[in-house]
Amino acid sequence: MQMITEDKLSLEYYGSPVENGHLKAKDVARYILALDDFMNVVTKEAYGNDVSLSMDVSGFRGQSFDVDFILQVVGLASNAIFCTGSPKDLITLATDSIKACIHLAGKQPESCDTDCDNNSVSVKNAFGDTQVFHIQTLNVISDPKASISLDTFIREPLTKGLSTVKLKSSQFNVETEASSNDADFFKPLDFELPLSKNMITTGLTIESPSFKDGNKWKLYDGQSSFYAEITDKNFLDKVDKGERFGKGDLLIVEMNIIQTKTPQGLKVEKIITEVKDHKEAPKQQGIF
Incomplete structure (x- = not known):
């Protein structure tokens, strides 16, 4: 109609x-x-x-x-x-x-938290003030x-x-x-509009670890490789103390997947908030 x-x-x-x-x-x-x-x-x-x-x-x-x-x-x-x-x-x-x-x-918003049930979004500005809009x-x-x-x-x-x-x-x-x-x-x-934010628990294989603050780890999810920031303080403390993390290791993680619309197109960012488990890659057995 x-x-x-x-x-x-x-x-x-x-x-x-x-x-x-x-x-x-x-x-x-x-x-x-x-x-x-x-x-x-x-x-x-x-x-x-x-x-x-x-x-x-x-x-x-x-x-x-x-x-x-x-x-x-x-x-x-x-x-x-x-x-x-x-x-x-x-x-x-x-x-x-x-x-x-x-x-x-x-200015760009500091954060945008979407309530899909009410079709609303809480927008926090650069000064820390929050207002709710459709x-x-x-x-x-x-x-x-x-x-x-x-x-x-x-x-x-x-x-x-x-x-x-x-x-x-x-x-x-x-x-x-x-x-x-x-x-x-x-x-x-040049406004960046948050479209979605999903938290998942998944297993990831380390392709390239990073031992510098702020650097992203290269990981593999069974289908494709990508770079992700790890913000888990307990995990990062273990890295700083020299615990072994190497290529092929398996991490069980909680990860935020954030999709944003930018003037250049869609952007997907992956942030690991917690490393729940770490399993070292199996050691290769020699032929002799």
């Missing part, structure tokens, strides 16, 4: 260029186009690739420079990620994406097209004398704002 939903969205600018009537028409046109690009990214994340968004300017108003848009989402299926059919979902995802940029303050929020701000759009309709006007940019829906009482102090938080960021 397909549905059509509508709502009004407002983009508002405040500051002396507005009060003095010095906003340039070409700049405003670019800001509107950038918002349109941003909202299309948000729509795809919220409702899937088969959904289209139509944004029509419905008026200008207020003492600030305000642009009102009619949003129309066409082709919404009942199995969409946000399947309530409420345009509030779409606008909340857009405003939360701006809030997430401010929370990260232009997981699609990180998909939006990690999208290069969305980050370029935010740079255009938020960061740029804030660096040209405007004091505040607001994006809101009065109908649903949903809004967010960015001030001039937040401008640098909307520069395009």
